[in-house]
Amino acid sequence: MGSLEVLHLSHNGISNMANLQLSRLTNLKALFLQGNEISQVEGLEGLQQLRELVLDRNRIKALADNSFIAQTVLLELHIAENRIRELNHLQPLTELRKLFLGMNKLQDITELDKLEVLPSLTELSVVGNPVAKSSLHRPPMVLRLSRLQVLDGVMVTLEERTRAELLSADPLACSQCPGASLPTTDINLPELLPLVPRSTPLRGMTISGALQNFIHGHDVLPSNVDESHHTYKHKKHKQGSAVRSGPADMTFRPVRRPGNNPPTTGLLHDGTNRVIVTHPSQEQESRFPNGGKPPPM
Structure with a gap:
């Protein structure tokens, strides 16, 4: 044993x-x-x-x-x-x-x-x-x-x-950490204003020139857009994909901000993308007296 x-x-x-x-x-x-x-x-x-x-x-x-x-x-x-x-x-x-x-x-x-x-x-x-x-x-x-x-x-x-x-x-x-990832196809920001449905579309406008480059050349909001009041959603485009041209519908809605000259925000619909475009800020409006309108007679 x-x-x-x-x-x-x-x-x-x-x-x-x-x-x-x-x-x-x-x-x-x-x-x-x-x-x-x-x-x-x-x-x-x-x-x-x-x-x-x-x-x-x-x-x-x-x-x-x-x-x-x-x-x-x-x-x-x-x-x-x-x-x-x-x-x-x-x-x-x-x-x-x-x-x-x-x-x-x-x-x-x-x-x-x-x-x-x-x-x-x-x-x-x-x-x-x-x-x-x-x-x-x-x-x-x-x-x-x-x-x-x-x-x-x-x-x-x-x-x-x-x-x-x-x-x-x-x-x-x-x-x-390795393996950690964040979603990139849908960004929701807090305290968002609801988007206005297309009630009064403006027709006869086309996407061309610098606006096309803006849509397909940027994946982030412009620096003059207040992120606390907008939702930005996009879908990634394949490299070299053709730019959709033709008529586009735009619906404009004023967004109130502090100050005397609030900017105007346009929502552009082209069928597949949703892009927030902000029109002239206070600094830009100062170059155009009366917001670009002709002086009163």
Whole structure:
């Protein structure tokens, strides 16, 4: 028995590990005890060569200070489907690579912080615990466990690690994380004035010259347009697409602003685009006395 390296004792109704006298198996490397009635992890002091320990589906509620006192070379610990609420006394497991804690009673994320004592951990599973319901545990775990590669069966990517680092440094910086994107096809600004339906269209006007260049050469509002009073929507055009020409309908509506000479806003409809055009500002109107009207006789 002293040369035994693998021992399977699953589903045998075992309730006390100390009664097994496992310390005599000094060369044991893998021990399978799943599906029993074990409530306390003990009796492993002599298993200094143990590499894999499976304790799934037992009745373990807590880990004692001597539970893993001699398991300095343990690589895998399976302890899922138990009743564990706290993660204490894991310090001896300095070489542990894989830890499976699914379907336990872990509720507080501070319990997961205790896993920092496992510097070699590369795979962790806490699926089925209350703490993992909203996945808010992922960024802290990715940040704290620098060698973690798999969390809850999902690979930890460089993008996710970078996002976790940025979120830790500055929560607002997460909008600049790789993969973050903002919609570009529909921009809605707050406190918008409702657009007026085309009640009195003006016909006989064509899109030509500088107005065509304005429509197809700009993707942002002109500097003299007050963004707080307008909605700008556009659809991207393919490079080199032909400019639609012909009659266009325009509906004008005054927009009140502070000052004596409020500008006039025109809404141009060409079938596929909606463009806000603002006509002369106060600075431009100063060049034309009386708004460009002939002086009174």
